[in-house]
Each structure stands twice: as structure tokens, then as C-alpha cells.
Amino acid sequence: MSTDQNILVKLNDAGLQLNNKWLVKGVSLQVEKGEIVTLIGPNGSGKSTTAKIALGIYKKIDGSVEKYTNKVGYVPQKISIDWTLPLRVNDFMMLTESLNKDTIDEALSLTGVIHLKDKNLGDLSGGEFQRVLLARAISKKPDLLVLDEPVQGVDFTGEIALYELIKKISDELSCGILLISHDLHTVMSATDHVVCLNGHVCCSGSPMDVAKNNEYKALFGEQASQILSRYEHKHDHIHTDEGEIKKN
Amino acid sequence: MFDDFFIRALVAGIGVAFVTGPLGCFVIWRRLSYFGDTLAHSALLGVTLAFTMEFNIAISVFIISSIIALILIQLQKKTNLPGDALLGLLAHSSLAVGLVVIGFLTFIRFDIMGLLFGDILAVSVDDLLIIWIGGALILLVLKLIWKPLFASTVNYELAEAEGLNPDRAKAIFTILMAAIIAISIKMVGLLLITGMLIIPAAMARNLSSSPQSMVIYSIIGGLLSVIIGLFTSLEFNTSSGPSIITAALLLFILSLFKIKQTIKLKN
Numbered sequence: 453m454s455t456d457q458n459i460l461v462k463l464n465d466a467g468l469q470l471n472n473k474w475l476v477k478g479v480s481l482q483v484e485k486g487e488i489v490t491l492i493g494p495n496g497s498g499k500s501t502t503a504k505i506a507l508g509i510y511k512k513i514d515g516s517v518e519k520y521t522n523k524v525g526y527v528p529q530k531i532s533i534d535w536t537l538p539l540r541v542n543d544f545m546m547l548t549e550s551l552n553k554d555t556i557d558e559a560l561s562l563t564g565v566i567h568l569k570d571k572n573l574g575d576l577s578g579g580e581f582q583r584v585l586l587a588r589a590i591s592k593k594p595d596l597l598v599l600d601e602p603v604q605g606v607d608f609t610g611e612i613a614l615y616e617l618i619k620k621i622s623d624e625l626s627c628g629i630l631l632i633s634h635d636l637h638t639v640m641s642a643t644d645h646v647v648c649l650n651g652h653v654c655c656s657g658s659p660m661d662v663a664k665n666n667e668y669k670a671l672f673g674e675q676a677s678q679i680l681s682r683y684e685h686k687h688d689h690i691h692t693d694e695g696e697i698k699k700n
Numbered sequence: 701m702f703d704d705f706f707i708r709a710l711v712a713g714i715g716v717a718f719v720t721g722p723l724g725c726f727v728i729w730r731r732l733s734y735f736g737d738t739l740a741h742s743a744l745l746g747v748t749l750a751f752t753m754e755f756n757i758a759i760s761v762f763i764i765s766s767i768i769a770l771i772l773i774q775l776q777k778k779t780n781l782p783g784d785a786l787l788g789l790l791a792h793s794s795l796a797v798g799l800v801v802i803g804f805l806t807f808i809r810f811d812i813m814g815l816l817f818g819d820i821l822a823v824s825v826d827d828l829l830i831i832w833i834g835g836a837l838i839l840l841v842l843k844l845i846w847k848p849l850f851a852s853t854v855n856y857e858l859a860e861a862e863g864l865n866p867d868r869a870k871a872i873f874t875i876l877m878a879a880i881i882a883i884s885i886k887m888v889g890l891l892l893i894t895g896m897l898i899i900p901a902a903m904a905r906n907l908s909s910s911p912q913s914m915v916i917y918s919i920i921g922g923l924l925s926v927i928i929g930l931f932t933s934l935e936f937n938t939s940s941g942p943s944i945i946t947a948a949l950l951l952f953i954l955s956l957f958k959i960k961q962t963i964k965l966k967n
Contacts, residue, residue, distance in 0.1 A: 539910070
């Protein structure tokens with residue numbers, strides 16, 4: 453694949469310093485069309501900061517960021533809507549771009565919250581709000597999706613469905629996705645490229661490479677490494693919904 | 701038609717209400733009421749400047765308020781003082797300097813009460829033109845920056861990430877704030893302009909379920925306040941500003957009953 457034309461965003465040795473403290477330093481990564489790049493790392497390791505650098509939110513960064521698209525959908529990690537703002541889900545969907553009714557309905561249906569369309573944002577539960585955030589980000593059919601823990605607070609079955617949806621969107625729109633996730637299972641099964649952060653890039657590569665990396669093991673412990681390496685063996689069986697194992 | 705001072709005041713007030721309605725919503729959403737206060741206090745300096753240089757009041761107030769806004773932005777970058785302390789510093793020092801300068805201008809007779817609290821007798825045909833043309837311009841610009849301004853009000857990072865340039869929208873909005881203060885100073889008076897911005901908008905919040913409806917209710921609230929306030933002012937010979945703001949307060953109190961009902965319905 454000739455990569456250069458497919459690159460959506462590229463960080464070159466990027467970092468951010470705040471009050472003389474490095475939040476994150478020396479990050480190089482790139483997201484290409486149709487690719488899912490996942491950032492993993494412990495709390496405070498600079499995952500969200502890196503995502504925001506990629507989005508161009510910070511002005512005074514070290515290194516550089518090259519962004520090759522303006523069609524961006526963003527699901528921030530935290531967003532709070534003040535009571536003084538009367539905002540229904542429908543208004544929120546059109547926050548950064550005017551969309552027609554069908555597009556909005558389609559996106560809300562995909563994330564399973566079409567019934568909340570006329571509800572006030574302040575009345576939604578955490579998981580419902582998260583689904584609305586995701587719907588808003590995908591409704592614009594962006595080239596680049598940046599998802600900062602997009603399924604936090606979503607129920608277990610919903611979580612799996614949403615991750616499947618994210619994978620599907622990446623294939624259908626052939627958009628690039630920069631994902632921040634704590635769910636190592638998902639990271640392994642759906643991701644093309646993993647970047648493991650701990651204030652700097654501790655290791656990166658295909659999920660398999662990262663799982664074998666010693667620094668990764670030191671950071672997350674043996675157990676996490678086992679979770680990842682489980683995916684290494686050949687799948688000669690499938691896991692049913694009831695939790696049983698069926699031979700292929 | 702505009703020979704009658706009262707008609708002039710009414711037309712001026714209606715023009716002001718159309719603009720304070722939407723701007724007031726943003727003042728509430730973006731928590732800018734003290735910022736508005738600071739700009740309004742600094743307007744006194746603008747007024748004295750206008751008198752000494754025989755210049756149009758609205759224009760010189762606009763210039764001075766914009767400068768104060770710029771100074772504030774610079775101070776925010778250069779010191780570690782909290783925002784509210786900076787606002788207080790600028791508000792009171794510019795008011796004080798304005799009053800001191802007035803003290804030196806013994807050759808001009810000042811109606812201080814009129815400046816602070818508004819004077820319906822003072823509205824001239826020229827002022828009407830400034831209010832309606834200026835007001836129309838403010839609304840036009842606000843409409844143009846609505847999307848980035850509103851999106852960044854909901855969430856700055858989202859707006860920035862999705863390419864809406866919220867910083868530019870914010871800078872333009874600051875200029876609009878200086879402009880609305882400049883055109884409404886004669887009607888409402890500089891001490892009460894923020895009230896005209898936030899009270900109708902606060903009332904509107906109690907009645908509305910979407911941003912658009914809040915803007916519309918806010919305009920209606922402002923119009924009613926101006927009309928009721930000015931008639932009271934005429935009838936009882938009270939200052940126009942306080943009368944308008946009192947009317948706005950009454951409307952706000954009425955709107956609280958609606959909120960109570962909604963809460964009851966929910967339970």
C-alpha cells in the first residue's frame with residue numbers, strides 16, 4: 453500500500469509541557485484510512501493528551517502534528533453539559549455540522565438511542581449519553597474518528613455491540629480511528645496497531661508485538677500480557693453467547 | 701413620529717431588547733455576567749472621553765470597552781490572579797478613574813444618575829439610528845458565528861477538534877459584548893446593562909427546552925421588560941434603567957412558577 457496518500461494524521465516526536473511538567477513526550481504515530489490505532493496505558497500516561505495533540509486542540513506543542521483532513525469526529529473522554537444550556541439530543545447532533553433528519557436518525561439508530569432523540573441531554577444516563585456522543589461523531593461520516601474511551605459506562609452487551617459497530621464503521625467509511633480503550637480484549641481483536649504509552653511511547657506495533665514486549669509486561673503485569681497472548685493461539689473453537697466452547 | 705421623547709425611548713428600548721435577548725443567553729451559557737459588568741463599568745471612561753472630545757458616546761464607549769476587554773485577555777495570560785479578581789480589578793478601577801476624570805471636567809454639566817441608571821429623556825434620533833443599525837449588525841455577526849460560538853460553549857475541545865475555530869468566535873463575541881453595551885448605555889445605564897442581558901435570559905431558561913426557544917423567550921422577555929418598564933418610568937417618574945430591570949425581575953419570578961410545575965410533573 454502506498455501509505456503517504458492514506459495518512460490522515462501524523463505525529464512527529466510530539467509532546468506537551470504544562471507548568472514545566474511533561475504530560476507526554478516524544479510521541480510518533482500515524483493513523484491511516486481504514487486503520488484502527490489504539491492507545492493503551494495506565495491512568496495519567498498521556499493517552500487523552502496524545503489524542504488531543506492529534507486533533508490539534510493544543511497550540512503550543514513540542515514536535516509537530518500533520519493533519520490531512522478536516523472531517524473529524526471526536527468523542528471526548530469527559531463532557532459536562534451545564535444546566536443553563538437547554539439542549540436536546542437532536543440539537544446536540546447538529547452541534548458542529550448541520551445534518552438532515554435521516555442522517556441523524558440513522559446514526560442514533562446505529563448506537564441504539566433513537567428513542568432518546570427529543571430528550572434533554574441532562575436527563576440521560578452515563579451510558580445513554582456515551583451512545584449519543586458516539587452517534588454524533590459518526591453521523592458526520594468523518595475521515596478521522598478519535599474516540600476517547602467511547603464505551604465507558606455502557607452496559608456489558610452494549611459494549612460489545614458498540615465495539616463491533618466501531619469496527620464496522622472503520623470498514624464501511626474506510627475512515628481512520630484513533631481509539632483509547634482500557635479493554636485489552638477489544639484492543640487485541642479489533643486493532644491494527646497498538647501504541648502503549650506511559651508518558652512516552654513505551655512500545656508500539658501490532659497487538660502481538662506489543663504483547664510480547666517486556667516493557668509492556670512490566671507496565672501492565674504478566675496477567676495483561678497473558679490476555680493479549682491468548683489471541684496468539686490459533687482459534688480452533690468459538691465462544692458461544694452462553695459461554696460454552698464449540699469446536700469449529 | 702419621533703418627536704415625542706417617549707416614542708423615541710420605546711423604539712430604542714425595543715431595538716436594544718432584540719439584541720440583548722440572544723447575547724444574554726450566551727452571557728449565561730458562557731458564565732460571562734461579571735465580564736459584562738466589567739465592560740459596562742469601563743463604559744464610564746468612554747462617556748467622559750466622548751464629552752471631552754465632543755465625540756459620539758456610543759462609539760467611544762465601544763472603543764474603550766473593547767480596549768478593556770483586550771487588556772483583560774492580556775492580564776489573564778500574564779498573571780496568575782483568578783479571573784474574578786481580574787474582573788473586579790478592571791471594573792472598579794475603570795469606574796473610579798472615570799469618576800475622577802468627571803471631577804476634573806468642571807466645565808461640563810454631567811447627569812451622573814442618567815449615566816449610571818439610564819435616562820429616557822436623553823434618547824435622540826441619532827441614538828435611534830445607532831441602536832437599530834448597530835443592533836442589526838450585531839445580530840448579523842452573531843448569526844454568522846453562531847455555530848462555532850455555540851459549539852464551543854457546549855464543549856471547547858469538541859469545537860476545536862472538529863475544525864470550527866472557537867478562538868476566533870470568542871474574540872468576535874467579545875467585540876459584540878462591547879458593542880451591545882455601547883448601544884444600550886443610554887437606555888439602561890451602565891450599572892444595570894448586565895441585568896438587561898442576564899435577567900430575561902434567565903427567565904427564558906425556565907421556560908425553554910432548546911437553545912433556539914431560549915433565545916426567543918429571552919427576546920420576548922426583554923421586549924416586555926422594556927415596554928412595562930418604560931411605561932412605569934413615564935407614569936411614576938422613575939429612572940428608566942431600574943424600571944426596566946424591575947419589570948424583568950418580575951417576569952423572572954413569574955417564570956419560576958413554570959419551573960415548579962415541571963418539577964412536580966416529573967415527580
